Amino acid sequence: METGTDSEIGKLLALQELDVRIRQIERELKDIPERKKLEEDRLATHKQDATKAEDNQKGRQASIKELELEVESRRQKILKIRGQQAELKTNKEFQATESEIKSIQGEIKGLEDKELELMSNLEEANRQLGDRKKSLADEAAVVQRDVSVWDDRAASLEKEVAGLRAQRQDVVPHIRETAWLKLYERVFTRKDRALVPIEAGICGGCHMQLPPYVVHDVKKQGTLVTCNYCGRLLFEK
Ligand SMILES: [Zn+2]
Known part of the structure; x- marks a missing residue:
């Protein structure tokens, strides 16, 4: 036969069962923002990688542009010298301008070689950027999915804990x-x-x-x- 004290203990045990579960849920709920943050941090790392790859690609494009301008200005310089050659009086002066043109042409060749090398680097940079963008998109999809799993989990835990708290409020007044x-x-x-x-x-x-x-x-x-x-x-x- 159940005595009065036993049933009081029984009620406390029922309360404890609720409290244990409530505490478990509260802990899990408290952890969820941190877990979501870890996911988002991971995504931020991928974003940084993509930005770096993009900066790298833009930097190379700018260097190529700069070289092209340098080549162009040398070509203009040669044209100008050629224009002046008609007015030259001596063969010696003419030879001097020819050798100046030759030296500028040498510079142009050097710049163009450099440009070719940069172009091939640019192709590599483009490929890297493409890879980074792809992996960023993949990761964003994974993170979005994981975060929404955490959000669903949080919502379901919130609901469960609200029910348990209501049950607790029903139990407590019966404890004498x-x-x-x-x-x-x-x-x-x-x-x-x-x-x-x-x-x-x-x-x-x-x-x-x-x-x-x-x-x-x-x-x-x-x-x-x-x-x-x-x-x-x-x-x-
Ligand atoms: Zn003990």
């Missing part, structure tokens, strides 16, 4: 031993469980062998006995 309830709540804030069974004289929380007088007290009705070692509340199964 309000001093026990207070004690239970105080211990529960510090422990995984506030109420643990005593079995063969051993505390179900810390697994220490309890002194015989404690075991004896637990058997008595109307008291709530605390474990000497861990402070959890003991009940006889």
Whole structure:
């Protein structure tokens, strides 16, 4: 037959079951923003890589443009010299301009070789940029999916915990031993469980062998006995 005290313990155990689950959910909910942030940080790394690849590609394009301008200005210079050659008086002056043109042509050749090399680098940079953009798009899709999984999980946990809190509010008014309830709540804030069974004289929380007088007290009705070692509340199964 169930005694009054037993049923009070029973109600506290029912409350504890709710509280354990509520705490579990609250912890999981607290972790979710951090997990989402890790996902978003991962995506940010991919964005940085893509931006770097884009900067690299733009830098190479700019260098090529610069070389083209340098080549063009030298070509103009040659045209100008050619234009002036008609007015030259001596063969010596003519030879001097010819050798100047030759030297400028040499410069142009050097610049064009450099340009060719940059063009082939640019192709590589374009390929890299394409790869980075592709991997960014892939990663963005994965992150978006994962984040929405976390959001769904959070929503479902919020719903579950709201239901559990409502159940808790239904249970609490039925507990007549309000001093026990207070004690239970105080211990529960510090422990995984506030109420643990005593079995063969051993505390179900810390697994220490309890002194015989404690075991004896637990058997008595109307008291709530605390474990000497861990402070959890003991009940006889
Ligand atoms: Zn204990």
